[in-house]
Amino acid sequence: MSDDGLLEVRDLNKYFGGVTAVDGFDMTVERNSITGLIGPNGAGKTTVFRTISGFHDPDGGKVVFDGEEITGKPVYEIVEAGITRTFQEARTFPEMTVFENLLVGKTGHRGEKLLPTTAGPKAYAEDERAAVEHADQLLGYMELAEKRDQRADRLAVGERKLLEIARALMTNPDLILLDEPMAGLPSDLTTDIVDYIERIREERDQTFLIVEHDMDTIMNICDSITVMEAGQTIASGTPEEVRNDERVVEAYLGEESA
Amino acid sequence: MAFDPQFLLNGVIVGSTIALAAIGLTLIFGILDFINFAHGEYLTLGAYAALVANVALGLPFVVAAVVAIPITVALALALDRVVFYPLRREGAGALSLLITSFGLSIILRNAVEMVWSSDPRRFDVGGAEAMAIAGVRITAVQIAIVVVSLVLMIAIHLLLTRTTLGVTMRATASNRSLALSSGVNTERIVTWTWVIGAGLTAIAGVLIGLNTVVRPSMGFGLLLVMFAAVILGGIGDPYGAMLGGLSIGIAQEVSVAFISASYKPAVAFTIMVVLLLWKPEGLRGADT
Ligand SMILES: Nc1ncnc2c1ncn2[C@@H]1O[C@H](COP(=O)(O)OP(=O)(O)O)[C@@H](O)[C@H]1O
Numbered sequence: 001m002s003d004d005g006l007l008e009v010r011d012l013n014k015y016f017g018g019v020t021a022v023d024g025f026d027m028t029v030e031r032n033s034i035t036g037l038i039g040p041n042g043a044g045k046t047t048v049f050r051t052i053s054g055f056h057d058p059d060g061g062k063v064v065f066d067g068e069e070i071t072g073k074p075v076y077e078i079v080e081a082g083i084t085r086t087f088q089e090a091r092t093f094p095e096m097t098v099f100e101n102l103l104v105g106k107t108g109h110r111g112e113k114l115l116p117t118t119a120g121p122k123a124y125a126e127d128e129r130a131a132v133e134h135a136d137q138l139l140g141y142m143e144l145a146e147k148r149d150q151r152a153d154r155l156a157v158g159e160r161k162l163l164e165i166a167r168a169l170m171t172n173p174d175l176i177l178l179d180e181p182m183a184g185l186p187s188d189l190t191t192d193i194v195d196y197i198e199r200i201r202e203e204r205d206q207t208f209l210i211v212e213h214d215m216d217t218i219m220n221i222c223d224s225i226t227v228m229e230a231g232q233t234i235a236s237g238t239p240e241e242v243r244n245d246e247r248v249v250e251a252y253l254g255e256e257s258a
Numbered sequence: 259m260a261f262d263p264q265f266l267l268n269g270v271i272v273g274s275t276i277a278l279a280a281i282g283l284t285l286i287f288g289i290l291d292f293i294n295f296a297h298g299e300y301l302t303l304g305a306y307a308a309l310v311a312n313v314a315l316g317l318p319f320v321v322a323a324v325v326a327i328p329i330t331v332a333l334a335l336a337l338d339r340v341v342f343y344p345l346r347r348e349g350a351g352a353l354s355l356l357i358t359s360f361g362l363s364i365i366l367r368n369a370v371e372m373v374w375s376s377d378p379r380r381f382d383v384g385g386a387e388a389m390a391i392a393g394v395r396i397t398a399v400q401i402a403i404v405v406v407s408l409v410l411m412i413a414i415h416l417l418l419t420r421t422t423l424g425v426t427m428r429a430t431a432s433n434r435s436l437a438l439s440s441g442v443n444t445e446r447i448v449t450w451t452w453v454i455g456a457g458l459t460a461i462a463g464v465l466i467g468l469n470t471v472v473r474p475s476m477g478f479g480l481l482l483v484m485f486a487a488v489i490l491g492g493i494g495d496p497y498g499a500m501l502g503g504l505s506i507g508i509a510q511e512v513s514v515a516f517i518s519a520s521y522k523p524a525v526a527f528t529i530m531v532v533l534l535l536w537k538p539e540g541l542r543g544a545d546t
């Protein structure tokens with residue numbers, strides 16, 4: 001492709017047995033944008049997320065990230081390349097502390113290599129220290145510092161969402177995929193999350209791809225929106241363009257009467 | 259008859275070795291979600307590896323014990339590559355893995371018996387003279403067994419809480435797909451877990467062989483007790499396995515003060531069943 005989007009998804013296909021979940025889907029995510037992916041229930045949004053992040057092998061098409069094809073790579077390599085995702089229901093490691101939850105997202109994972117000491121115990125210790133520092137810095141940034149040593153399952157739902165975003169940031173991503181980050185949140189917390197997303201985009205130079213049902217939020221926060229229905233791209237453009245697109249209006253009217 | 263503290267001491271000795279072996283079993287369960295029936299044979303093989311190094315090759319006992327660790331680990335990793343990994347990759351369920359490990363257990367046990375016969379063997383080591391301390395008899399070897407076990411349990415605790423590897427192992431056990439999307443190469447964590455689990459189990463085998471004898475059925479004979487320790491502690495929980503192992507060891511040995519020693523396993527399981535009826539989540543389940 002000639003355009004230089006951070007993420008390019010081209011002609012993506014994914015089948016589950018006889019079900020076609022994604023059917024020739026296309027989308028581009030521009031660098032430093034907040035891009036929305038919307039569509040009626042069952043349109044294939046979560047499947048697109050799972051395929052981009054390496055949880056599914058696509059049955060066709062390709063995913064290019066930062067000029068490099070990542071189609072079908074294992075999840076941890078895609079994370080290392082710079083894409084991380086959050087889950088539809090805020091997921092944490094419940095019996096671990098907030099701080100430990102973040103440490104899992106440490107990038108490089110030198111300690112995970114079979115012979116960490118090949119780099120020397122000093123480099124290893126330095127690595128561990130840097131991870132601790134990074135985690136503490138992110139806890140401060142996401143205003144979770146007081147909860148540092150609490151178990152994650154003791155957090156309120158809004159804090160769990162923040163923890164998920166913090167854990168995602170811990171991997172030093174370039175692109176963060178958020179699957180329904182506002183789901184199940186009261187409206188004041190939704191505003192909080194929106195503020196965080198905008199702040200992180202500005203201050204940390206991040207790009208976001210967001211799936212969200214709350215139309216007001218999506219229209220308000222996104223620079224660009226792709227609409228999918230039955231596994232296909234039916235429209236993409238600015239919120240204004242998409243809102244007035246005939247096929248989009250139809251797709252959503254269809255859902256409401258269903 | 260007054261209670262003899264000797265039984266309690268014996269329980270601590272036996273219990274700490276069971277705890278050590280049970281940690282390996284529970285760690286693997288936590289990461290791979292299956293109970294490895296061949297775990298007892300890893301314990302046996304650890305003991306035989308040390309025995310060969312010590313008796314056949316004439317290495318000092320401590321050196322032989324250390325040598326047994328990488329040998330057992332290499333074996334566990336090779337078996338994972340050849341047997342468990344292909345099943346895992348094909349998405350085999352816990353039951354297939356369990357039955358496969360049961361078969362593996364039989365094969366390994368018979369192989370050990372073919373090579374070394376079923377005769378019980380002993381390590382070539384001193385330190386068997388009992389000393390009397392505070393009214394109980396204990397040998398230098400037994401003191402070493404308890405100290406080594408405790409040191410290793412503390413080391414495991416530090417690993418799991420103070421290093422990113424340990425935190426990542428716990429995370430992978432807790433939620434594999436979330437660990438993956440946090441950038442963890444979970445297959446590498448599986449490898450690490452075998453290394454640590456098999457290493458601890460090899461040491462447990464050597465220590466048990468040291469306290470009693472080395473024989474082909476030693477690991478299998480302890481398997482049910484290890485299961486009991488793991489279940490008692492809350493399956494997948496390494497601290498639970500330590501606590502469960504110690505409790506069962508102590509209960510078994512103390513029971514000898516009251517009933518015939520041949521009922522030891524029955525005592526262990528009675529305790530397990532009663533405790534589970536009382537606390538279905540396991541000993542450590544209450545605070546979760
Ligand atoms: N793992 C799966 N196995 C079988 N069918 C699936 C699976 N995941 C999704 N689907 C199907 O694919 C379609 C798209 O689902 P999904 O991606 O979850 O949609 P959305 O997130 O847009 O609501 C649905 O018909 C769904 O039932």
Ligand SMILES: [Mg+2]
Binds near residue numbers: 045046088
């Ligand atoms: Mg969805």
